[in-house]
Amino acid sequence: MRKHFYSNGKLLLTGEYAVLDGALCLAVPTSYGQSLTIEAGEKGKLSWTSTDEKRHPWFAHTFDLRQDLLHSDLLTEKDATAQRLRELFRAAQQLNPDFLVGAEGYEATAKLGFPRNWGLGSSSTLVSNIAEWAGVDPYELLWRTFSGSGYDIACARHNTPVLYRVLDRKPDAEPVNFNPPFREHLFFVHLNQKQDSREGIKRYKSIATDKKEALKEISGITGQITVCSTLEAFESLLERHEQIISSLIQLPTAGEKLFPDYPGQIKSLGAWGGDFVLATARSNPEAYFKSKGYTTVIPYGNMVLETT
Structure with a gap:
């Protein structure tokens, strides 16, 4: 059942802040990104590992799929990263009720391709990968869990620069040939x-x-x-x-x-x-x-x- 997902990092060249109010922006996907690999694991469990650009694990947590996800109100997670992941899984389940439901278990490994402090989209690439795994709209998953315009999701899913704008939570990403001679x-x-x-x-x-x-x-x-x-x-x-x-x-x-x-x-x-x-x-x-x-x-x- 091995599955592999990959999303590009992002940089916003124009329109920062203004894109939140509908301005047109220019965004570029980066050669650095994040992958997510899903394999079979212990039944009823989701064992998650996140590694940095040197493949060193910086976060690991095992979720009980029933207790932690279906009944998340019964458990308060002290670790902020685990809490954010659970919020993403719960939001993905709301968009696709069949996601993570059943007797299967999973081993998930998220590999970041750039230093965590670079700000190239450690969160947006994660959202994009989880959305693809869950079969849900990545923009909707982003807006249910993080704030932002969604331009980073456009970069995650496009391999070319994009002209991006969003109005009333309706994203519009148009690929553009931006390859300046200088x-x-x-x-x-x-x-x-x-x-x-x-x-x-x-x-x-x-x-x-x-x-x-x-x-x-x-x-x-x-x-x-x-x-x-x-x-x-x-x-x-x-x-x-x-x-x-x-x-x-x-x-x-x-x-x-x-x-x-x-x-x-x-x-x-x-x-x-x-x-x-x-x-x-x-x-x-x-x-x-x-x-x-x-x-x-x-x-x-x-x-x-x-x-x-």
Whole structure:
């Protein structure tokens, strides 16, 4: 009964925060992802193991399928990871009542292909894989268990960049041919910390301001970026995008805060304050970022899933 599932990681190049209110965003699947392997196990049990990118187990738990899932109100799980998994299983059962019902047992192994603090979608790839295993809508499973727009699920299920928007919980993911001719001048830099996207979303929603014009302009910038042919034009669009989002969330840009002397353009990706930024550069910028204490610098071609 061995089954194997795989989902791509994600990066949101444009439309962070604004995508929550219907703006068009550009998202790319990464060459890093997460797999889930299901095999036969002890009857009535689900033995789960999660490993990191070095294949070292960081979480293991055995669920009793009847007590832990069908009667979850009878048991309070102290481990946060086990609790989150059980919430996912319960939500999947609500969408597919036949999921995990019966006398079978399972051995499940989730293998992450990137460091857990990178913020490339350890949760979204997990949701996508469990949804495929359960035979349910991955977007619906996401929204029943996590907050967010769903762009990460679009990346998990697409092997090309996507133009994504969501209105009234109706996701629209359109594959797009985004392969900029200046891609060798683009780099992803990790900020040495993982940002809690749920906290970022909460902050964005708490700020009362008229976003209509900003959302329209962000959507326009997204469209322009997909057809941009020069690095200079691309940098100009990134700069304007940063200004708009900075105004919306009332936070300084990553460039202003961390890299005021950087000669290229810096753009935050996803929830501001952590994870990766996108940097443009005429030559390899690794020495600059290492001098600032940021040692993870990944060329665009190594990070984004190859689409050719």
